[in-house]
Amino acid sequence: MEFRKDLFASERNEDLNEVGRPTQRQDALGHVTGRSRFYEDHAMPGMLHMKFARSPHHHARIRSMDTAAAARMPGVVRILTADDVPKRVHTLLILIGLGPDDEPPLAFDKVRYRGEPVAAVIAESEPAASAACAAIRIDYEPLPAVFDVEEALASGAPLVNEYHGRNWYDYEGHDYQKIRFGDVEAGFRAADHVIEERYQMTPIEHAPTETGGCIAAPDTAGRYVCYTNTQALFFSLETASRILKMPSNRLHFVGGTVGGGFGGKVDSVHEPLALLGAMLTQRPVRSAYTRAEEMQVSSPRGAERIYIKDGVMNDGRIVARYARIYCDAGAYSRLSPYGAVKAAAHMPGPYYIPNVWVDARCVYTNRTPSSAMRGFGVTGADFALEVQMDKLARLVGADPMEFRIQNAYRDGDMKAHRRVTKNAALIECVQAAARLADWPIGERFQAMSSMRDGGGERARIPATPPPEAPARRVPAAAPEAAQAPLATMPPPAAETRSAATPPPRTPLAGAGRRMSSLLGTRRR
Amino acid sequence: MSHLTLRYRLNGNERADLVAGDETLLSLLRYRLDTTSVRQGCRQGTCGTCTVLVDGEPRLACITLAATCEGCAIETADSLPGSGGLHPLQQAFMDHFAAQCGFCTTGMLMAAKALLDVNPSPSREEVIDAIGGNICRCTGYEPIVEAVLAAATAARAGATPPAAHRHC
Structure with missing residues (x-):
């Protein structure tokens, strides 16, 4: 590996003791000797196994469920349904101070994606638990399902998630996360060329070699221990504490070694229910995805569809960008609304564009809920906008490397989401990549620097047409909702007040903050 | 049954x-x-x-x-470890950053050992073929291939392999 200490030397103290030097991983010896302990290596005597009865339908009303025959099967110790879960509806978003609660750990009234858990069987062995799951009788009434983000937004689409009342996430009264910077219409009028392209990305499964899971067990003094392969130990602890309505100091979470995560082990789906099982049986309970469940049920990187319309000048400057982003959350929020915000903020890419308009929607469909995966939101946006950059370069006859250098952010530039660029390095990265790839670039571009020619006029927030009022907001009683009535299901507001669910949650320290404030600014 | x-x-x-x-x-x-x-x-x-x-x-x-x-x-x-400490494969996996999350590592080591036991001087292609049935989701395989080749060299020399310190 090459260390280019000549770059940005003035921004760096030469007091680095570790950077640039090889350091052995602290867990390497355990890994090569097989002594590293993964959660499953904490198996305990008397341990029970939990498996789930899962919905075979993408969208259906649950008319009735009969667990009596399953409960009598050999080895079955306990069956859990939604009535056993202290907090029946929850959202991961509360971890960043946002709502609404929209997902039941075990479904009741309705299932919204294929594979959604409806009941959990705890048994002496995994095969016994699986056999009993198959013996649970659930009477479903299939409902029309929707799998495409734009179809989900069309009038008359089936309503996926009643807790939102509409098929998209509400951003502070707006049905999409917006970026408004300058005047894109004026930019398109001034441009030499305007092109619009459509991009889409399928869901992507993390496929860790170790599937998600945990072992929960009674500890002493009314406490419970949970060995888990979560990537986010304190997220999972808090999620379990909320769903179980139990103070977190009664839960001892032990994590550490994770057999591949990539964002796929932050949703905390195993821990709350395994702990509940341990509480109700007073025995250790293991919950683990099979490989098939990991592929079908665990949350993937969400699908995205992105339209980008750009205005570009013959001299290579991009002068306007209008982007519409549709992030497919699947049936529940998980962390997708946050991903859509990142997608919106990232849409200009690492490029200075004086006029930018972005609408990013987080859309609910009857697909598997999507959530975190390595830069989620940004990755799909990057795919779209970098392919777009190649198309724009071709359109004006520019070299793709030079075209990127020309349009790159420089220190001091104002970004479309109102953050000032600091520590920009794209120009130097492209120059270094071109050199390593023997890709000739012109002297003019070799001489450019992230530390020069930024700011000034480019530091200004350009005149921006006044923001539209949140007029397109659709009330909870949307026509879509009326088309798919669910007599047994109270409207979302009533659900949070019902006796079956807890009193309104205490807001976290950050509750009520704007989603956009979560993006932060990179600091040195 | x-x-x-x-x-x-x-x-x-x-x-x-x-x-x-x-x-x-x-x-x-x-x-x-x-x-x-x-x-x-x-x-x-x-x-x-x-x-x-x-x-x-x-x-x-x-x-x-x-x-x-x-x-x-x-x-x-x-x-794997012998009387002299780690097996050359184990040492090479450490030196070449071939174990990241560690979950595939033991299976990968055994697949590699099966190769080196019958073929002490494998080509790069033979190494890739030998570990072709083992999935690693972290490393991108390149550090593993390098580690197996280095372990073969070290085993032939009868010593532990020199640390290459590839860091990516």
């Missing part, structure tokens, strides 16, 4: 265990004998994580019936 007494050698030790006819080698080693270095990745013969050596041949323990191993010598990663 009928049971039978399975006589075999596990990492050099003679054993006799009562096994069910439908019991897999993975179930026996990992879940009954607590040989936790044998890891379960897919339980359907697709990921290679549970690779062990049966009479020197790499086998997927999750789809091998224990009862078919009568009289066999079974080796897991626990057998």
Whole structure:
């Protein structure tokens, strides 16, 4: 590996003791000797196994469920349904101070994606638990399902998630996360060329070699221990504490070694229910995805569809960008609304564009809920906008490397989401990549620097047409909702007040903050 | 399901265990004998994580019936370190950053050992072929291939391999 200490030397103290030097991983010896302990290596005597009865339908009303025959099967110790879960509806978003609660750990009234858990069987062995799951009788009434983000937004689409009342996430009264910077219409009028392209990305499964899971067990003094392969130990602890309505100091979470995560082990789906099982049986309970469940049920990187319309000048400057982003959350929020915000903020890419308009929607469909995966939101946006950059370069006859250098952010530039660029390095990265790839670039571009020619006029927030009022907001009683009535299901507001669910949650320290404030600014 | 007494050698030790006819080698080693270095990745013969050596041949323990191993010598990663310390493969995996999350590592080591035991001077292509049934989701495989080649060189020289310190 090459260390280019000549770059940005003035921004760096030469007091680095570790950077640039090889350091052995602290867990390497355990890994090569097989002594590293993964959660499953904490198996305990008397341990029970939990498996789930899962919905075979993408969208259906649950008319009735009969667990009596399953409960009598050999080895079955306990069956859990939604009535056993202290907090029946929850959202991961509360971890960043946002709502609404929209997902039941075990479904009741309705299932919204294929594979959604409806009941959990705890048994002496995994095969016994699986056999009993198959013996649970659930009477479903299939409902029309929707799998495409734009179809989900069309009038008359089936309503996926009643807790939102509409098929998209509400951003502070707006049905999409917006970026408004300058005047894109004026930019398109001034441009030499305007092109619009459509991009889409399928869901992507993390496929860790170790599937998600945990072992929960009674500890002493009314406490419970949970060995888990979560990537986010304190997220999972808090999620379990909320769903179980139990103070977190009664839960001892032990994590550490994770057999591949990539964002796929932050949703905390195993821990709350395994702990509940341990509480109700007073025995250790293991919950683990099979490989098939990991592929079908665990949350993937969400699908995205992105339209980008750009205005570009013959001299290579991009002068306007209008982007519409549709992030497919699947049936529940998980962390997708946050991903859509990142997608919106990232849409200009690492490029200075004086006029930018972005609408990013987080859309609910009857697909598997999507959530975190390595830069989620940004990755799909990057795919779209970098392919777009190649198309724009071709359109004006520019070299793709030079075209990127020309349009790159420089220190001091104002970004479309109102953050000032600091520590920009794209120009130097492209120059270094071109050199390593023997890709000739012109002297003019070799001489450019992230530390020069930024700011000034480019530091200004350009005149921006006044923001539209949140007029397109659709009330909870949307026509879509009326088309798919669910007599047994109270409207979302009533659900949070019902006796079956807890009193309104205490807001976290950050509750009520704007989603956009979560993006932060990179600091040195 | 009928049971039978399975006589075999596990990492050099003679054993006799009562096994069910439908019991897999993975179930026996990992879940009954607590040989936790044998890891379960897919339980359907697709990921290679549970690779062990049966009479020197790499086998997927999750789809091998224990009862078919009568009289066999079974080796897991626990057998790798010798009297002089780590096996050259283990040292090379450390030096080349070939173990990241560590979950595929023991299976990968056994697949590589099966190769080096019969072919001490493998080509790059032969290494890639030997670990072709083992999935790693972290490293992108390149550090693993480098580690196996370095271990072969070191084993031929009769010493532990020099640290290459590839960092990506």
